[in-house]
Amino acid sequence: MIGVFDSGHGGLTVLRALHRSLPSHDFLYLGDHADAPYGDRPPEEIYRLTLAGVSRLFERGAGLVILACNTASAVALRRLQQTWLETAWPGRRVLGVLVPMVEAVTGVPWMADVAASRQAGEPRTVGIFATSRTVDSGAYPREIAARAPEVRVVQQACPALVPLIEADAPRQRVAEAVRLYADGLMTRLASAPPQAVMLGCTHYPLVADLFTDALPVGVEVLSQPDLTAKSLSAYLERHPEFDRPGQGDVSFLTTGDPSRITALATRFFGKPARFDRT
Known part of the structure; x- marks a missing residue:
């Protein structure tokens, strides 16, 4: 089991x-x-x-x-x-659930020799939407940097989102919150949008389409x-x-x-x- x-x-x-x-x-x-x-x-x-x-x-x-x-x-x-x-x-x-996301972003297996995996790849940017505690832990940026230092990681805490989803709040209210957090991420990425974003909370897949709508066209939303x-x-x-x-x-x-x-x-x-x- x-x-x-x-x-x-x-x-x-x-x-x-x-x-x-x-x-x-x-x-x-x-x-x-x-x-x-x-x-x-x-x-x-x-x-x-x-x-x-x-x-x-x-x-x-x-x-x-x-x-x-x-x-x-x-x-x-x-x-x-x-x-x-x-x-x-x-x-x-x-x-x-953190491990599969890091592997997907870096292309490096979790148990690989990290030192041997540090080969320069194409620079790219990944955004992470997560709870405040996940963001504060620094786990995603730390593990991604250890395997793919060329990847720039920008995090956005979404403290109101889980309570809204669990309360089955009206879709428009949830969409407004997602838009707020997406705008916050994009403000810090003023130069260019990320190639992909990670929904770093298991509630967020329920509103993945709202993230897709709130982000620039072409940004990949990874399914945890x-x-x-x-x-x-x-x-x-x-x-x-x-x-x-x-x-x-x-x-x-x-x-x-x-x-x-x-x-x-x-x-x-x-x-x-x-x-x-x-």
Whole structure:
């Protein structure tokens, strides 16, 4: 079984792509709705909450967990992997949604020899829209620079966007917010538009078309759920010990109110998703 963890239900957009890509695998999703959102929480608190969520999924039988939350991936993933995982859960693995995006932008595999990969390529600019905490972590610029120093990364925090999406705000209000953030990015890029932008929050794919409309024609908008699904399939090919097909079952857990979350989840998952309390 593959676990998928998120601070809320934005990660359902990732789960949807994972299940579509690996329909014979069993998935267990956990949303920490009681503590959402993570975007403005202190780093130590994000780490503690992420560790607790991953532990719950391991306790339920997951052998591999995907952090379907950019904030958790940016702030907590490396520390979990380096200082906690092998001691607490030897033989288990935790992956994040940050890695596939970095690989897509740089063309350099995550586990490649970074020093050997530092070959000058064509200079280009990439924009990143994300939560305030993901932006403050500097994870995307840091990892991209280590692999492709010729790529200029410009970030734009979007603090109002997740609350608007989760509240199912009128589309016009969401579009106005997206336009505001797109204009903010373009102001800092006065010389030329980026070649691509990364939607660095799992909520944002639900309004990807609004980003496309708000940006100059020709700017590529990278799909995080699809890239994560492609990356996981490649990972399972390299690590067959985690490639354990089941019955294609998908289960949903929440730390919040199951009835309220179930009512909201369909929009993110694309079909009914009944949550139980963990």
